[in-house]
Amino acid sequence: MNVIVVYASRYGSTRGIAEFIAEKLREHGTQAEARSVDAAPRPEEYDAVVIGSAVYMEHWMKEAAEFVRRNQTALADRPVWLFSSGPLELEQGAGPDDPELEPREIGEFRESIHPRGHRVFFGALKPKFASSGSLTH
Numbered sequence: 001m002n003v004i005v006v007y008a009s010r011y012g013s014t015r016g017i018a019e020f021i022a023e024k025l026r027e028h029g030t031q032a033e034a035r036s037v038d039a040a041p042r043p044e045e046y047d048a049v050v051i052g053s054a055v056y057m058e059h060w061m062k063e064a065a066e067f068v069r070r071n072q073t074a075l076a077d078r079p080v081w082l083f084s085s086g087p088l089e090l091e092q093g094a095g096p097d098d099p100e101l102e103p104r105e106i107g108e109f110r111e112s113i114h115p116r117g118h119r120v121f122f123g124a125l126k127p128k129f130a131s132s133g134s135l136t137h
């Protein structure tokens with residue numbers, strides 16, 4: 001089985017999650033690679049597809065949503081899992097699977113490509129000044 005993990009990431013944390021997923025799949029003996037959505041990977045060339053996007057203002061990144069729409073036929077035809085990297089903190093009692101945290105596009109994608117699942121992961125924010133040492137004590 002050959003799996004591609006496609007990601008859309010503005011500051012890198014979603015890329016990190018995608019690379020982690022690909023690495024774990026390889027550790028379990030599955031051929032897997034993580035690729036940016038910008039590299040226009042072709043789902044037809046893989047047996048299964050994982051797609052993840054950072055969430056901004058309750059939406060997937062445009063490139064990720066367009067990737068799903070553009071490749072709808074191929075994606076509907078093979079096993080697909082989705083993930084979103086978003087919440088930086090949760091209100092008390094809430095969990096990452098809280099429906100309120102679900103990006104707006106996921107309902108549409110459930111209808112159009114029937115993903116096997118959608119998972120929300122905690123996000124991370126890496127502001128530019130982090131590299132200057134302002135956040136290290």
Ligand SMILES: Cc1cc2nc3c(=O)[nH]c(=O)nc-3n(C[C@H](O)[C@H](O)[C@H](O)COP(=O)(O)O)c2cc1C
Nearest residue numbers: 009010011012013014054055057058086087123124
């Ligand atoms: C301006 C802004 C808006 C955001 N909006 C949301 C949001 O609506 N929902 C959410 O869960 N996370 C939101 N986040 C958190 C990001 O999704 C989180 O930092 C994510 O891990 C960033 O991924 P990236 O590093 O791959 O770009 C927002 C962050 C910023 C800076």
